[in-house]
Amino acid sequence: MRSEPEHVPGRAAERVVIDPEGPLLMEGPVEIRLPDGSTAYSDRFMVAVCTCRRSRRYPWCDTSHRRRTRGETDRTRGED
Secondary structure, three states, rough: OOOOHHHHHHHOOOOEEEEOOOOEEEOOOOEOOOOOOEEEEEOOEEEEEEEOOOOOOOOEEEOOOOOOOOOOOOOOOOOO
């Protein structure tokens, strides 16, 4: 596997940030081809792409990967 990026002349490199405990962060705009053949598009400057497949807005992350710990309530989380 190469550690240095492969540059394509005339094309700007896109930045992708991989977070093992969260979504894939990509500089936008992005177009994503889904398994069913449809296309999802976002023109935001930074896009969070779901990697856990729990999102209700898939392929976009809705933070469903965050889980409450056992015994945690809204009060202990500071959300009255």
